[in-house]
Amino acid sequence: MSANVVTRFAPSPTGLLHIGNVRTALLNWLYARKHGGRFLLRFEDTDQDRSELAYVDAIKADLCWLGLDWDGDVLFQSEHAASHAGALEKLADQGLAYRCFCSETKLNLDRKLATSRGLPPRYAGHCRHLSARESERRAATESFVWRLRVHADDGDVVVTDALRGHVSFALRDLDDPVVVRSDGSFTFLLPNAVDDAMDGITHTLRGDDHLTNSAYQVWLLEHLGYVPPVYLHHGLLLGQDGTKLSKRSGSHSVVELRDEGLLPGALIQAMGRLGHPNIPETAHNAAALAAHFQAEHISTSSVRWSDDEMWRWHTRLLHELDVETLVAMIQPHVPSCSLDTMALFAALIGKNIERASDAAHYQRLLDIHAPLDADALRVLKEAGAGFYQAALDAWQSLAEADWKSWTMAVKERTGCKGRNLFMPLRVALSGAVHGPEMSAVVGFLGEDGVKARVEDACKICGKQQEVS
DSSP states (O other): OTTTTTEEOOSSSSOOOOOHHHHHHHHHHOOOOOOOOTTEEEOOOOOOTTTHHHHHHHHHHHHHHOOOOOSSSSSGGGGGHHHHHHHHHHHTTTTSHHHHHOOOHHHHHHHHHHHTTOOOOOOOOOOOHHHHHHHHHHHHTSOOOOEEEOOSSSSSSEETTTTEEEEEEEEOOOOOOOOOOOOOBSSHHHHHHHHHHHTTTOOEEEEGGGGGHHHHHHHHHHTTTTTEEEEEEEEEEEOHHHHHSSSSTTTOOOOOOOHHHOOHHHHHHHHHHOOTTTTTTTOOSHHHHHHOOGGGSSSSSSEEEOOOHHHHHHHHTTSSHHHHHHHHHGGGGSSSOHHHHHHHHHHHHHOOOOOOGGGGGGGGGOOOTTTOOOHHHHHHHHHHHHHHHHHHHHHHHHHSOOOOHHHHHHHHHHOOOOOHHHHHHHHHHHHHSSSSSHHHHHHHHHHHHHHHHHHHHHHHHHHHHHHH
């Protein structure tokens, strides 16, 4: 494969970037990077009523956050408006595009009639044979759309697909698709295909729901004298309910995931491996994914998205972060303290959290007055003030106290063992029912820190007994 590979991501700036969009962007980015080619970003902004600059900026920001860098300037489909009009004119001059004056009522009746006869609901062709003069005359006073003259009794169009081979479509099975709406705006088909040709796109990776669109676009490009790109139509991305993943079916926007604290690499890992099982577990960043990416291994069957798998990758990558990065993530969720203390705290709890917000479970390590959750309070109450007084006495009796010698001394004084011994001590020191290795907790708190927290546990239990 030469370095002349050019792929693209071509979103419409009519909304935020969602998970389904991310898959399209990522696969095209991986393909370009794998082959040393170029990855272009092009906004298909011809829908002027719905396109917004704010969405352009948001999508660019999301791609940057995900690490999906593009090559060259950002492209805009609206800048090729003259080329789209010229392509339509060229097709019309060849008799390959024509005006259609049929009303929506007429089209609906035709569809119902065809369906009742067991035929596909294609356009019946009422306007296919209008003369140029008649078409011009009616266009002066009647509403119309432009259609491509694709349907024919014989012949076929072949889509070159790197995953599926040469996919042949009989022209008798294809429709005459609308390429310009009655308001004069282009539909997806023509501008998307013409822009690909003008931008030098060599490979296009997209869902297999576009396979028929590709047939129309290959037909269109070949009649305009262009070489169509090589397509790779992968299986659709489905939600957990088995329906196509979309905004309406609960697909997350990238902004929402970022606000939830997701590491961008987690989305990249979960998405890059979906339908591509041959990527090794050791590839933990986008560059490594690209190095191991093999397009021919992408599944042509539909695949199901899993939020759980994405968050599992988040936890895995979170545990690999350096302390400095982790500190920045957890600081908003815990009491303020010196940077040195925060670094030690992050190193202590880092492997015990699944999300940055989980650091709040251990804030008693930083602030003795941090609130305790219901589980922690229940453990304190069950242990009782007597247990904690014995634990305090044992701690103060030891010349060189550490976790192991302390627990042995508390066991001797209380007769408690196992969970009844270790859990009350863990909760008193850390405020959580699970967490870091306790010898490390003791080392972090130091002699005075341990003493203060056990004394506080005594007070809490005493107040609970008074209330009782």
